[in-house]
Amino acid sequence: MSQFGRIKTPSFSPSSHRRRLDGRTVAIVHPAWSSCGSYRVIVSQAMAYRALGARVVSIAVMDAPTADAPYGERWPRYIAESADLPVDKRYFSGPPTRSWASFSLLKNGWWPLIHGDQASWLIELCKRAPLPEGIGDERIDLVHANHFFTLPLVRRMLRNRRAPVVLETHDVQAAQFILRNRDGFFVPPYVRFPDLLAIELEWMQKADYCVHLNLEEHETFQRLLPKKRHALIYPAVPPARPSRGGDRILTVASGHYPNYLGIKWLLEEVLPLAPGVSIDIVGDVDEAVRKRDKSLFDAHRHLFRGRVPQIESAYEQAGCVLLPTLEGYGLSIRTAEALSSGAPLIATPLAFRGLDAGVQRLRNVTVATDAPSFAAALRSAHARIEDGVRTTDSRASDTRQFFDTVFGFDVYVDALAEISAMMLTA
Numbered sequence: 001m002s003q004f005g006r007i008k009t010p011s012f013s014p015s016s017h018r019r020r021l022d023g024r025t026v027a028i029v030h031p032a033w034s035s036c037g038s039y040r041v042i043v044s045q046a047m048a049y050r051a052l053g054a055r056v057v058s059i060a061v062m063d064a065p066t067a068d069a070p071y072g073e074r075w076p077r078y079i080a081e082s083a084d085l086p087v088d089k090r091y092f093s094g095p096p097t098r099s100w101a102s103f104s105l106l107k108n109g110w111w112p113l114i115h116g117d118q119a120s121w122l123i124e125l126c127k128r129a130p131l132p133e134g135i136g137d138e139r140i141d142l143v144h145a146n147h148f149f150t151l152p153l154v155r156r157m158l159r160n161r162r163a164p165v166v167l168e169t170h171d172v173q174a175a176q177f178i179l180r181n182r183d184g185f186f187v188p189p190y191v192r193f194p195d196l197l198a199i200e201l202e203w204m205q206k207a208d209y210c211v212h213l214n215l216e217e218h219e220t221f222q223r224l225l226p227k228k229r230h231a232l233i234y235p236a237v238p239p240a241r242p243s244r245g246g247d248r249i250l251t252v253a254s255g256h257y258p259n260y261l262g263i264k265w266l267l268e269e270v271l272p273l274a275p276g277v278s279i280d281i282v283g284d285v286d287e288a289v290r291k292r293d294k295s296l297f298d299a300h301r302h303l304f305r306g307r308v309p310q311i312e313s314a315y316e317q318a319g320c321v322l323l324p325t326l327e328g329y330g331l332s333i334r335t336a337e338a339l340s341s342g343a344p345l346i347a348t349p350l351a352f353r354g355l356d357a358g359v360q361r362l363r364n365v366t367v368a369t370d371a372p373s374f375a376a377a378l379r380s381a382h383a384r385i386e387d388g389v390r391t392t393d394s395r396a397s398d399t400r401q402f403f404d405t406v407f408g409f410d411v412y413v414d415a416l417a418e419i420s421a422m423m424l425t426a
Contacts, residue, residue: 019052019417019418019420019421020052020053020417021049021052021053021054021141021142021417021420021424022053022054023053024053024054024055024141024142024424025054025055025056025057025138025139025140025141025142026049026054026055026056026057026140026141026142026143026144026420027056027057027058027059027138027140027142027143027144027157027163028042028045028046028049028056028057028058028059028087028143028144028145028146029059029061029143029144029145029146029150029153029154029157030042030058030059030060030061030145030146030147030150031060031061031062031063031146031147031149031150032060032061032062032063032074032075032078032082032092032094033063033078034077034078034081034082035081035254035255035284036254036256037254037331037332037333037334038146038147038170039082040235040237040238040333041146041168041170041213041235041333042058042085042146043084043085043086043238044235044236044237044238044409044412045144045146045168045416046058046085046086046087047086047236047409048236048409048412048413048416049144049416049420050086050087050088051409051413052413052416052417052420054141054142055088056086056087056088057087057088057089057090057091057135057138057140058085058087058089058090058091059091059092059093059132059135059153059157060078060082060090060091060092060093061093061094061126061129061150061153062074062075062078062092062093062094062095062129063094063122063125064094064095064125065094065095065096065097065098065099065100065125065128066094066095066096066097067096067097068092068096069092069093069094070092072097075092079092089138091132091134091135092132093129093130093131093132093153094125094129095125095126095128095129096128096130099125099128102128104124105124105125105128108120108124109121109124109125112191114186114187115186115187115188115189115190115191116177116178116181116184116186116190116191117191117195117196117199118177118180118181118196119149119173119174119177119196119199119200120199122147122149123149123152123199123203125149126149126150126151126152126153127152127153129152129153131153131156131157135157140157140158140161140163141163141424142163142164142166142420142423142424143157143158143163143164143165143166144166144168145165145166145167145168145207146167146168146170147168147169147170147173148167148169148173148200148203148204149173149203151165151167151203151206151207152203155206164208164209164423164424164426165206165207165208165209166207166208166209166210166211166419166420166423167204167207167209167210167211168211168212168213169204169210169211169212169213169217169221170213170330171213171214171217171329171330171331172197172200172216172217172220172221172329172330173196173200174193174196174197174199174200175193175329176329176330177191177196178193178196179257179258179327179328179329180257182257183257197224201224201225204221204225204228205225205228207228208229208423208426209228209229209230209231209419209422209423210225210228210229210230210231211230211231211233211419212230212231212232212233213232213233213234213235213330213331213354214232214234214330214331214353214354214355215232215354215355215356216329216330216353216354217329217330217331217354218230218231218232231415231419233412233415233416233419234331234336234406234407234411234412235331235333235336235407235412236407236408236409236411236412236413237333237336237337237340237403237407238409239337239340239341239400239403239407240311240315240316240337240338240340240341241313241315241316241341242316242341242342242394242395242400243315243316243317243318243319243321243341243342243343243394244316244317244394245319245343245394246316246317246318246319247317247319247385248280248314248317248318248319249277249278249279249280249318249319249320249321249322249378249381249382249385250279250280250282250314250315250317250318250320250321250322250343251263251266251279251280251281251282251321251322251323251324252282252283252311252314252321252334252337252338253281253282253283253285253334254283254284254285254334255283255284255285255287255288256288257288257327258325258326258327258328259283259285259288260285260288260289260292261326261327262324262325262326262327262348263281263285263289263324264289264293264296265324265326265371266279266322266324266374267296267299267300267303268296269371270324270371270374270375270378271300271375273371273372273375273376274375274378274379274382276382277378277379277382278303279303279322280303280305280314281300281303281304281305282305282306282307282308282311282314283306283307284306284307285304286304286305286306289304311337315337315338315340315341315343316341318341318343319343319344319381319384319385320343320344320345320346320378320381320385321338321341321343321344321345321346322345322346322347322378323335323338323345323346323347323348323351324347324348324351324374325347325348325350325351325353326348326350327350328350328353329353330353330354331353331354331355332351332352332353332354335347335351335352335355336403336406336407338399339359339399339400339402339403339407340399340400340403340407341394341399341400342364342394342395342396342397342399342400343364343394343397343399344364344365344366344381345364345365345366345399346366346368346374346377346378346381347360347365347366347367347368348367348368348369348374349367349369355406359399359402362398362399362402363397363398364397364398364399365398365399
């Protein structure tokens, strides 16, 4: 199960759709990741295509050399944490362990990687991932690929087939790589953003249609690839349970580096300005803080709740949700999840990246641009909770209504139905 909790299939009325995919098989190709927002997007894709009547198969690609699934160090954990992936059949692939000794990987993958070129590294790994046993027997009508670096495997899979490829980009990955490089050990000359972007654009050209899940990403790729077909489709995010106006102040974060920076800022700069306020920090960001700053973790150990089996219950008990986002690109799935709870939000402006700016003006949203203003909003929320002021109908809140309009499951299914119909009739 992912850190976000087991995912429930939303209700959907298939009879309402004219663009059905009955009798079709859709292959979703994606990295073998689970505890992250990308996994939530992949789950939504599978739910949507199945709601349209398609048979859905998943092809998970490991991003490091490892033993064949289900063996090795990585596969057992991934398979266990992604057990709720709602597909009809699962396939697994990844570069074999012997790739570590490959001279070509050393030259084309390892050497660029030590200078920060994660794009070339991931492409080279995917080139070495074998086609899963049995995939050749599948009749694949449409491929929905996630991340440009899965396309080498997709191209080999379709070598003797005719099937359109929809690529979901999940942000401008070159920008993500530059950000992640700040948390790693690399040697000069460091790779430049334009070089990473060039690799990304080269592989995007090989897809038939590009889907983007946030506003800035969509505008960027439309400008850089004007001859390619593009669509902005916000992902369907399973909603959290509506807040009942509990007495907890909550923040949720995985262990990714940008999340670590936000939690570090919250603990070091905000909480000292809000004495007496207790918060719950949920998610495996606790491991990241312990690893990178043990003294900070030890000082605030009592605030970390770690992974929880049902994240919905945490939102249900929240009287306020914090979004202390300082770094990152693309849409934040945890922001969407917080919006769905209907609870009052205290957020930095970057928490709403990739969304229409109007979300920051919703009545139960407080935007704080610095630590003093964030702490002031936190003290105010704490005082309301202490005084017994509770949210009465979170389903009718501005944030929940925004969530339903932008991230609703029916809206998402409609968008994928339109694109798949266009691809399959072309």
